[in-house]
Amino acid sequence: MDRNQxxxxxxxxxxxxxxxxxxxxxxCMFTVVLLVCILNSDPxxxxxxxxxxxxxxxxxxxxxxxxDKFVGAFLNSLVFVAAITVATFVLVLLFYLxxxxxxxxxxxxxxxxxxxxxxxxxxxxxxxxxxFPIDCITFLILLVNFSVVGVFAVFMSKxxxxxxxxxxxxxxxxxxxxxxxxxxxxxxxxxxxxxxxxIAAVLLPVGPLRLLVEMAISRDEDIPALVYEARPVIRNxxxxxxxxxxxxxxxxxNDNNDIENTANRNEVGRVVRSxxxxxxxxxxxxxxxxxxxxxxRRPDQAENSETFLEGIGLGSSGAIKLGLGDFIFYSVLVGxxxxxxxxxxxxxxxxxxxxxxxxLMLLSVYQKALPALPVSIMLGVVxxxxxxxxxxxxxxxxxxxxxxx
Amino acid sequence: xxxxxxxxxxxxxxxxxxxxxxxxxSRKPFLILTVLSxxxxxxxxxxxxxxxxxxxxxxxxxxxxxxxxxxxTSVCFQEGLRFLFxxxxxxxxxxxxxxxxxxxxxRLFLTDKLQIALDYSSQLHAAxxxxxxxxxxVFFCLSLLTPAFGPATFYVERCSKVPFFLISAIIGLAFxxxxxxxxxxxxxGYAKGNRVDQVIVPVIHLAAGMLTLVNFASEGCVIGVPxxxxxxxxxxxxxxxxxxxxxxxxxxxxxxxx
Numbered sequence: 001m002d003r004n005q006x007x008x009x010x011x012x013x014x015x016x017x018x019x020x021x022x023x024x025x026x027x028c029m030f031t032v033v034l035l036v037c038i039l040n041s042d043p044x045x046x047x048x049x050x051x052x053x054x055x056x057x058x059x060x061x062x063x064x065x066x067x068d069k070f071v072g073a074f075l076n077s078l079v080f081v082a083a084i085t086v087a088t089f090v091l092v093l094l095f096y097l098x099x100x101x102x103x104x105x106x107x108x109x110x111x112x113x114x115x116x117x118x119x120x121x122x123x124x125x126x127x128x129x130x131x132f133p134i135d136c137i138t139f140l141i142l143l144v145n146f147s148v149v150g151v152f153a154v155f156m157s158k159x160x161x162x163x164x165x166x167x168x169x170x171x172x173x174x175x176x177x178x179x180x181x182x183x184x185x186x187x188x189x190x191x192x193x194x195x196x197x198x199i200a201a202v203l204l205p206v207g208p209l210r211l212l213v214e215m216a217i218s219r220d221e222d223i224p225a226l227v228y229e230a231r232p233v234i235r236n237x238x239x240x241x242x243x244x245x246x247x248x249x250x251x252x253x254n255d256n257n258d259i260e261n262t263a264n265r266n267e268v269g270r271v272v273r274s275x276x277x278x279x280x281x282x283x284x285x286x287x288x289x290x291x292x293x294x295x296x297r298r299p300d301q302a303e304n305s306e307t308f309l310e311g312i313g314l315g316s317s318g319a320i321k322l323g324l325g326d327f328i329f330y331s332v333l334v335g336x337x338x339x340x341x342x343x344x345x346x347x348x349x350x351x352x353x354x355x356x357x358x359x360l361m362l363l364s365v366y367q368k369a370l371p372a373l374p375v376s377i378m379l380g381v382v383x384x385x386x387x388x389x390x391x392x393x394x395x396x397x398x399x400x401x402x403x404x405x
Numbered sequence: 406x407x408x409x410x411x412x413x414x415x416x417x418x419x420x421x422x423x424x425x426x427x428x429x430x431s432r433k434p435f436l437i438l439t440v441l442s443x444x445x446x447x448x449x450x451x452x453x454x455x456x457x458x459x460x461x462x463x464x465x466x467x468x469x470x471x472x473x474x475x476x477x478t479s480v481c482f483q484e485g486l487r488f489l490f491x492x493x494x495x496x497x498x499x500x501x502x503x504x505x506x507x508x509x510x511x512r513l514f515l516t517d518k519l520q521i522a523l524d525y526s527s528q529l530h531a532a533x534x535x536x537x538x539x540x541x542x543v544f545f546c547l548s549l550l551t552p553a554f555g556p557a558t559f560y561v562e563r564c565s566k567v568p569f570f571l572i573s574a575i576i577g578l579a580f581x582x583x584x585x586x587x588x589x590x591x592x593x594g595y596a597k598g599n600r601v602d603q604v605i606v607p608v609i610h611l612a613a614g615m616l617t618l619v620n621f622a623s624e625g626c627v628i629g630v631p632x633x634x635x636x637x638x639x640x641x642x643x644x645x646x647x648x649x650x651x652x653x654x655x656x657x658x659x660x661x662x663x
Binding site for chain 1: 434435437438441442444445448451452454455456458459462463464472475476479480483541543544545546547548549550551561563564569572573576577580610613614617618620621626629
């Protein structure tokens with residue numbers, strides 16, 4: 001057997017899907033860190049305090065004591081989480097009443113507002129920072145065009161997948177950058193509160209996200225929301241047919257299956273993911289032959305495998321979907337770490353990636369909708385504080401004396 | 406100094422690893438995962454070490470023996486972790502082998518356990534070592550580079566000929582080399598049970614750490630850094646010899662069997 005002729009071996013395809021989702025998350029985080037470093041390095045251009053619903057209860061100022069700041073941040077997060085819960089329940093209600101068109105219109109409208117308004121603000125800040133010569137009318141024309149293309153890319157399914165993914169990442173970057181402008185204590189407490197809310201919303205029986213997902217499954221519909229899909233899918237009628245076949249087979253087999261989870265960008269912080277993995281026939285020892293149609297595989301070829309390695313893409317057929325809220329809050333954490341030092345950025349980045357990997361493995365084990373925020377956010381926060389308190393002193397001591405190991 | 410200088414310093418420390426990453430590692434997703442997990446492991450070991458040493462810091466400026474103690478404990482701890490990493494890697498390899506055996510898909514063409522070992526193990530080991538090296542370079546060198554993007558530069562008294570950023574980038578490059586290749590040597594040693602290889606890696610690591618202590622002397626970096634590069638090139642040569650031998654072995658093996 002000539003080695004040169006051997007096609008892709010096991011190691012070539014291992015973990016491919018995990019990398020396919022890690023790349024956009026990394027790009028989003030990197031862009032936010034870059035924006036934070038560029039736009040915050042100039043102290044004279046400190047933006048006015050970002051007032052939003054997240055600072056409604058308490059506006060942090062430097063002169064307060066730590067306890068005051070903590071209580072204020074806690075109140076802020078409570079208000080924010082309450083607002084998100086209410087909004088999510090409204091979404092569930094609308095979905096229940098089958099106002100899908102209205103929801104789609106609202107999603108498109110909010111994407112346009114984010115791209116136009118927030119994107120415009122960031123671009124103005126960048127133009128100001130780099131002294132880029134451009135006049136208002138050109139800028140406005142370009143911005144409106146960019147936003148409209150973005151709305152189409154996100155909601156029309158006939159666009160090139162690369163452009164759609166790029167626009168989704170860019171929307172995540174914009175929202176994340178504006179969240180990093182929140183005061184410091186509020187940001188950290190808010191992140192932890194959202195991680196806890198996510199667990200509650202997805203795993204509790206009355207959680208709004210769980211209701212949403214169950215309704216979507218029972219009706220066999222898509223939830224209209226902004227979701228990043230890591231694998232290109234054929235956008236034509238055959239896909240719908242194939243999906244129906246898949247769901248029917250699943251329903252007939254009465255299994256515990258992979259659910260489609262989507263997250264609404266606007267209701268940030270809700271994260272639900274899915275992985276379309278091959279199904280397992282519960283209660284039977286032989287492996288079921290199931291076909292999960294995808295673009296580059298012929299049907300009726302897949303074989304089942306129940307090891308944990310499915311989580312890292314060995315299952316061979318999954319398209320991993322990650323809600324845009326995940327992107328946003330990971331980037332908020334890393335952006336906030338960037339405001340302190342680059343060492344914390346790297347530590348938090350590794351922690352978030354590790355958390356994402358763990359969550360994906362849990363997903364393959366439990367085979368149902370799981371929140372993607374908690375593990376990563378908790379690891380990220382822990383690593384941030386460890387790096388800030390312990391690591392920095394140690395490393396600065398050593399390397400300023402040129403002692404390394 | 407400027408953005409260009411800052412990027413230049415970063416590339417001095419990480420340039421070879423970046424090219425290694427782009428050419429070899431980015432092709433296979435599993436190698437990327439290996440790099441990320443070994444970086445994470447190194448970070449965790451560094452955090453634990455800094456936690457242990459935190460009560461004793463900051464150390465006095467001109468006394469060198471606390472630093473020696475610090476280096477010795479750190480190196481021992483990290484070598485112990487390397488052995489643990491080997492155990493985990495062994496178990497993962499077994500799982501992968503059994504998985505490959507079970508999945509007899511024509512598309513994979515991989516049922517031979519030997520193939521994983523022969524084709525990819527040195528790439529895997531190098532990826533693991535690269536993770537360690539990159540983590541070292543990022544935490545000891547890159548994280549302090551932020552002032553280098555500004556308008557000025559910084560010199561330390563002990564090494565006054567060269568900007569601080571440049572000398573730390575150069576030391577970082579040496580350590581990246583050492584970490585990357587000593588991982589390959591160590592795992593080969595553990596796999597074959599070769600005592601010499603197993604012992605030589607901690608010795609190299611310790612020697613390299615101790616050599617940086619030479620920087621304590623005034624203008625010590627003139628001696629310390631070239632010696633460090635000597636150690637790094639020794640590691641490179643030893644690893645190259647080992648891999649070459651292994652390649653010859655497998656070529657003989659495959660020509661004998663097929």
